[in-house]
Structures are given as structure tokens and as C-alpha cells.
Amino acid sequence: MNKITPLIKGLITGAVMTGINFLLIYTNRANNSGSTYIFYLLYAAGIAWTLIDYFRSANYKASFGSIFGQGFRCFIIVTLITVLFTGIYSSTHPEIAEEAAVNYRKELVKQGNKTPAQIDEEINSVKKNFVTGNVSLAIFGSLITGAIFTAVGAGLLLIRKK
Secondary structure, eight states, X not given: OOOOOHXXXXXXXXXXXXXHHHHHHHTTOTTOTTHHHHHHHHHHHHHHHHHHHHHHSTTOOOSHHHHHHHHHHHHHHHHHHHHHHHHHHHHHOXXXXXXXXXXXXXXXXXXXXXXXXXXXXXHHHHHHTHHHHHHHHHHHHHHHHHHHHHHXXXXXXXXXXX
């Protein structure tokens, strides 16, 4: 009998995602557009692992709510780990905010519709709110992605006959 709970599966999934994120960052491959798909794949695999194990368990109930509840327990932990990583990493690497501010300044200058004082004000706002913005995006993105993967998985399991 499998005793790994959805919480533990979420911890494992989040830890693997964080480990690969560190690996990509420190090998300078994090900005590769293809690396994003690795995280989607890992996230979906962790949720699928949870849902399939539930489907095969003696406790399985063929209802969307019960299946989604199992996936939710997994993806909420992955979201927590993702948000913690994003907040800590963004806070400890202020050079990322500086780089984003430089790029944003170039874009604002190129648009040419703001005074230098307005540009400076916006740049200061970007720097000040960089960590909060990143954490907000991580929360929203991770929750929405997890909910979509879980809903699709629950739907597929309901279609499949046991």
C-alpha cells in the first residue's frame, strides 16, 4: 500500500523543481525559453503522480471534487515552495531588480512619451516593488497552472473507466 500522501508528493515535486531551478541558474541556462517547459512538465508530473495514485487506491471516489481535492493538496504545497523560493531568491539577488530597471528604463526612453523625472519615478517604483511583484506573479501563476493541471487530470480520470 502506498503511504506517500499528496502533501509529501507536493514537497517532492517542489523540491525537484527548486533543485532544477538552482541548477539552471548556476549553469546560466535559466533564461533559456525552453527551460520554462521543464517546470511545467515537472509540475504536471507531480500532480499526475498524485491523481493516478489516488485513482488506484482503495479510497478512490469517482467524483470531480474528491479527485480535485487530492491534486489540490499537492499543488498548494508546490505553490508554497515556489513562492518561498521566488521571494528568497529575489530578495537576496538585488542585481536582478537593477537589471530589470535598466531594461525598463531603455523601454521608457525608447517610447519617448515621459519626462526624465517621470522615468526616474517609475524606475524607483519598479525597484521598490520588484520582490512583491515577483512573488505575486509566482503565486498567481503557480495556483492557476496547478488548478488547470489538476482539473484536466480529474476530468481525464473521470472519463476513464476503472
